[in-house]
Amino acid sequence: MRQIVLDTETTGLDAARGHRLIELGCVELMSRRVSGSHFHRYLNPERDIDAGAQAVHGISIEFLADKPRFADVVAEFLDYIRGAELIIHNAAFDVGFIDAELARLGPEYGRLRDHATVLDTLALAREMYPGQRNSLDALCKRLDIDNSHRELHGALLDAEILADVYLALTAGQGALDFAIEAETQEVRLAADHLGGERPPVLVRYADAEETAAHEARLAAIDKASKGGCVWRRLDAVPA
Structure with a gap:
């Protein structure tokens, strides 16, 4: 399975009020392992950045002045995520901003879920830890994941941290996949030993x-x- 851990940074909190993306960060997982492939772009939002947002991510409009616009990278971005499962923390926020950017470019671009499926790790964490804090920082502390190098938010850095959090949250699934694979291999070896006849399945x-x-x-x-x-x-x- 190909999964893409995705995070964004923005000019503000509300896409409906015209706030824009300023950073896209994606980390690829292949069969639950970080593959080393990533997609990372800073974007010129063609508008000011709210002071509160800049205090969170530290990205200035001066730094973004010579960066590409979303329209310049959209084809490359959609090609990168196409057909994958997107792993996003608080997915409604990031998906809302990406959908708003796609809508600005025209209906032919559709919505994010037309190109990939989405799994929200915030919803997953709330099911696993109801009534507890489930921010990315809180999950790092709970799951013993080192995020001491995270002084400011950044899309690629946060995607890398979220990849570790997601793998820890779903560690049992990986163990189950491994157990099934091992049992399947054992059955194949037994079938070879018996001349191709499969042993009865134990339920x-x-x-x-x-x-x-x-x-x-x-x-x-x-x-x-x-x-x-x-x-x-x-x-x-x-x-």
Whole structure:
């Protein structure tokens, strides 16, 4: 699977009020490993930067004066993310700004989700840690990820940190993938040993104690998230 961890910096907080992108940072993951490929561009927003925003990211309009506009990099950017799963923290913010930039260029560019799928790590963290702070800094502290070099926000730096956070949040999925791969290889070796005949598939069912513990855990999550337990909603879907 190809995933792109994405972050942006902007001139202000509200795209609906004409604020613009000033930095795009993307880090590529291939099969849950940082590949070394990235996409990073500073952008001339053709407008002023709010003082509050500049205090967060430290990027000045003077620095951006000779940088390309979004229109100059849009084709390269869309080619880079096309078909991938985008990993974004507080995705509504970044997606809203990118969609606003695409809309300025014309309907033929569509919306971000026309080119890639989106996974919001803030929503994921809120499901895992309901009622707790789930900012990027808070998650770094909780997951023991070093972000001491992050004095100011920056799209590429934050994307690199978010890649570590995402991999830590979903570490169990990686272990599961590895276990499935190992079991599949074991079955293949056994089939070769038996002259090509596959051994019967072993199916393990949860016992009563495991089922009860699972139900208790789901009930606790459902209560803490005020009915937001995803597994409960999946159980309600007819087979």
